[in-house]
Amino acid sequence: MPRYPGVSTSVMRRLPRYYRFLGEFMRTGVERISSREFAEIIGLTASQIRQDLSHFGGFGQQGYGYNVSSLHAEIGHILGLDQKQPIILIGAGNLGMAILNYMNFQSMGFELIGIFDRDPRVLGRIAQNQPILHSDGLSEFCRQHRPAAAILCIPRSAAVEIAPILVERGVRAFWNFSHYDLSLDFRDKMVSVENVHLGDSLMTLSFRLNNMLEDISDPVS
Amino acid sequence: MPRYPGVSTSVMRRLPRYYRFLGEFMRTGVERISSREFAEIIGLTASQIRQDLSHFGGFGQQGYGYNVSSLHAEIGHILGLDQKQPIILIGAGNLGMAILNYMNFQSMGFELIGIFDRDPRVLGRIAQNQPILHSDGLSEFCRQHRPAAAILCIPRSAAVEIAPILVERGVRAFWNFSHYDLSLDFRDKMVSVENVHLGDSLMTLSFRLNNMLEDISDPVS
DNA sequence: TAGATTGTTAATCGATTAACAATC
DNA sequence: TAGATTGTTAATCGATTAACAATC
Secondary structure, eight states: OOOOTTOOHHHHHHHHHHHHHHHHHHHTTOOEEOHHHHHHHHTSOHHHHHHHHHTTOOOEETTTEEEHHHHHHHHHHHTTTTOOEEEEEEOOSHHHHHHHHHOOGGGGTEEEEEEEEOOTTTTTOEETTEEEEEGGGHHHHHHHHOOSEEEEOSOHHHHHHHHHHHHHTTOOEEEEOSSSOGGGGGSSSSOEEEEOOHHHHHHHHHHHHHTOSSOOOOSOO | OOOOTTOOHHHHHHHHHHHHHHHHHHHTTOOEEOHHHHHHHHTSOHHHHHHHHHTTOOOEETTTEEEHHHHHHHHHHHTTTTOOEEEEEEOOSHHHHHHHHHOOGGGGTEEEEEEEEOOTTTTTOEETTEEEEEGGGHHHHHHHHOOSEEEEOSOHHHHHHHHHHHHHTTOOEEEEOSSSOGGGGGTTSSOEEEEOOHHHHHHHHHHHHHTOSSOOOOSOO
């Protein structure tokens, strides 16, 4: 299990982007790339790319640059994409089902082991080869199958209620789509929370649309 | 139409969060709040909140703090949430439909005026009181109805193809869910792009889960 | 008035960029 | 070898935090 203590959030958040672009280079047959070329394409500086990568090791070669496929594999490993962390999805409504269909968990370090909902109309349906189970069995399920992570596609109130139970059952990471800052509840706990605030995201677009001046396009976000 | 030129991305991205918390304060009957109390709840420093707000005006009062509902309204106005920018959705698959059901565009500065897809199986269906139209009519639709923004829930290749056409037709903002950094294509244009990279988001969770040390919970993201 | 809290200026901290010796 | 490009150290820039006079 890799450990990189001194890595800042800013650096960490750029890694998936690097990974994505490197994957694209592979598909288009690019075998090697210099930090200068990479920077040009991805919209960053060459310094930043070299600085970022140097946190994890020396992956390049002077006078040559970086080998695309091996750098891709290295970053994948750093991100833990070669792991199979057991993950469950809670809330198989519109959004939950969309995420199930849209994401490829296997290629992102996770393995989906359970889907839960409360609505009798969806219970028992099959999604991604999994029957949708009743949320009442969640606690017992966790005791038996020990999910490491949970995707929360449930309303705010349900998230507030369920999250602490899951943490007690050993869940250590949340991908949270409820309109609630779950991270604040676990400030001191050994729990990782990735809040996806789609509303916030749309509001920033509204701001920029209504204030269209220079801050045109932000390549990072 | 409000204009705030000197506002950095970091400040801008915190506004929706302030707005969300203020809304919650209103619901729970909190009428006023000091930057110190607010900071404690939202997980920032009081300095930062005051500094951020001061970019837009003096909304507080010495010795009193901020009036919750008027600050809420002010930030909503700054974000342009009281506007009705015409917006279209392209790609009524799983994700597109989830977004239609999940988001309240009216309260976020937009008005949905059209839904488009290519799949004959979904054409004509009604969602949010709108019939799903064929993408072939997109260009003509834009000429007539002048959408200011577009939500892209289509694959990478389709996004690359359609976005420049829409820009030519006057679309000036994209909420982009395709696995593609659309912002890079419009670096110099007067076009705002908000990329939502759900894959990147999940990968950062994978990283943190596998590197669980201190960087535990990031209250912002 | 006295206490509280703002808006703003100055100090600190961290992240990005530039420079360059090392080396393939 | 000579040219190119890395990894890293130093310089710059921007964002966050602290301090405080102004004032409700």
